[in-house]
Amino acid sequence: MKRATQPAGPPADFLAKMQALLPTGEYDAFVAAYDRPPRVGLRVNTLKISVADFSSIAPFPLAPLGAWEPAAFTVPDDTRPGRHPYHDAGLYYLQDPSAMVAAALLAPRPGELVLDLAAAPGGKATHLAALLNGPGGGAPASALSRTLDATGLLVANDVHAGRARLLAENLARWGAVNVVVTQDEPERLAAALGPVFDRVLLDAPCSGEGMFRRQEGIEWSEAIVAACARRQRGILAGAPDLVRPGGRLLYATCTFSPEEDEGVIAAFLAGAPAFALAEPPRFPGFDRGRPEWVETSGKTAAQLARAVRLWPHRFPGEGHFLALMERDGDEAGEPAGAFPRRPSSANEERLWAAFADEALSLELPAGRLHVHANRLYLLPRRAPAVGRAHLLRYGLLLGEFRPSRFVPAHDLALSLNAADAASAVSWPADDPRLRAYLSGADLPAAELPAAPNGWTLVAVDGFGLGWGKRAGGRLKNHYPHPLRRL
Template identity: 35%
Template sequence: MALPTPFIEKYRDLLGTEAEAFFDALSNGRPVKGFRLNTAKPNAEVMLAKYGPERSKAPYAKNAYIGEVKGKSLLHQAGYVYSQEPSAMIVAAIADAQPGERVLDLCAAPGGKSTQLASQLNGTGLLVSNEIFPKRAKILAENIERWGFSNVVVTNHAPHELSRHFPHFFDKIVVDAPCSGEGMFRKDPVAVAEWHSDAPRQCAIRQQDILQEAVRMLKPGGQLIYSTCTFAPEENEAIISWLVEEYPFVIQSIDRANVAHGRSEWGNVPNIEKTIRLWPHLNQGEGHFAAKLLYQAETKPTKPKKSKAKSTQSKLDQETVKLWQAFQQNFPFLPTNEGSLQIFGEQMWLVPNALPNLKGMKVLRPGLHIGTRKKNRIEPSFSVAMAFLAGSQGPILSITIEQWKQYVAGETITVPGNAGWVILHVDDVPVGIGKQVQGVVKNFFPKGLRFQVD
């Protein structure tokens, strides 16, 4: 790979004797592929051993591996694994969301950090995963759906729009900021082609705009986790210096082994060295920067209005309540203690208790999609199958791996019996919803997700 000449000149000046090793790692090193395991799924480690790829332990996160996951594999389709570059895993690991917290992933697509944060929360509290671009937000929602937790909300807003709805609301905010992408050079040729010498400065302006809105949504005493996948000091140490100078933030230490640290000479405030850097010539994975800051503001948090009846939502009538009670008996594992049932049009959702009023918001996923209310029944959604986590009890129908290939292609499959609505399993892996009538399983795998297995 040929590096841009201005890039070489810049980092030769910044890194001195270290520069040649850095350039060699970028030009000749090979990117490392990785993935994380969703341990909330039934018998996750056993199923990984049976159906997963060759792997070794990854360095920066729990349940993380070096190895390549195929997008059309059984475990990926069922939300058991998420393909993620190893260095990117360190950001959510630093955030270390605790059960019950309110967490925002502000620039969330395609979902690597959000799925990691969701695992940390383990179905409690609230995770808002936001993405400004609609197409990317749709991909984010699909990845969140597969991961299986009910307490995750996907929104589609610019930061300045989102901040109006969540004033001083979140315990933790993760900002994996849009950046010049220098850390992805050996992984993504487009990042090299699009780079120019003014890109870091332009990105830094945008990063400041995003962070100003993030601060408006952070509780006093909350934590801001900031990260980029670039080497540029303008977007890393300089941004953290700006934050500390403009707002009552304190840089906190990040206790991680085998990482490099921020360069104090590239910042303007004390403790810049408490930030971390991952360099391709020093650490495993691609380039990354991360910082954790404590917000020491004295302002009292503003409590957003609780979610009430909205123009798109109707209260449950008596008939719907009866249908819902029957539905719960068939699918008793749904986590109703963490959310309330709400109807938007004919779509039924389990909405997290901690979520404020949704009025005026662009929401792709207001919680767990239960299904569609139809005459005399509730038709379960694909999300219900994905929410079948370890320890769940419900109507299971076992199918073979060959039948699974038919299922994800949208075909009906034949299995003797007449069980009605069932959650299809390959071994212990829940893969979707079907309706078994007189030995034929009608296919309810979402049309937009269907694929042919090679």
């Protein structure tokens, strides 16, 4: 029996289509999957904590998803992991297990230039940012100190303004430093940067058939499928203008229809002979593509079988299709020119230095500090020019200059741990003072360790959550109003 909160299931026309495509036994197993609730996936943020260390402090049971991503787990759906302070501190991201496979297959390496072309709300982008820094582990360190000297760069883009802002917020909570967030059309990005990316992810807008078990009210028809396929072909056609020779391109959808999956890839390969499907690693539940569902030649059909299909009756996640392609050649790319950094004025430099001396115990390189619209950013070590692309964020937002002071950004707090701050208060996750802080309350000095007045990092078990400012015998709460819990 379905739970009251579980979506009603796929529409009848869609089921009829799948029944025509799948063998009888497999179709029965596919339909039966909709009588089971979806899994809650959790991916550990290895920019902030190792998988082993998180496992030792996790407040709920963790079930590993597999060797394809050691940081990926499922958790019981009644544990409300999205309400735990560790989530507010960005120690993990809640994501459908199937959606985690995309970044794992694209497998960016440290030092590479990576593009997530349709990145909102940010699940795959946060995953790429973590993988760009390697497997994690080692001595405990904050996201900022761990990635300060890294040379890899992620460009995360979404064409819709509201979704792009949400993307920037999720990357900030993740503590991602070497990230550029843009809101632009793919062709404008290509014109600005060119075919320079080592890895490109296109999580294509699709009919969403794979999400029927998770979401109510998904409108579906064959006309919608056909419209999505046309749009996907148009977006994918621009990929050669972004992927360097020898680079890799991953096309992903959360849909089952071959028109949006094998059909789109077959059309792309016909028009882009420099690309071919790579054979990705195979793990339990990684089914192959179905070239027999589309009209194609023998050579292309053999390639389409290298794609990965994830089914809700074979894998602990929702429906996904993934095609990993490689461009022939081997020519490293690099955008033309460096980002035009605007250094601080003498007054701005003085205000920043006063804050950094008072509040931080780590030093940031002055040559990477950039001022825009009274805001101070830490540029990535690798900071290429982006031409006329519409920028939302370039690097890490450190804070804002006011007439006589510097106000630190919430983004900065989320990239730090208690050891990075000259003054910090750190409470356990279940401490009532932490609950009071997250609700927006000021805290009396009597409940705090002794320290001078000024900016103080508030942390949960050492991981940065936000800022407070000591004054007048109280810690004034600077936790952002939209995030406060009533």
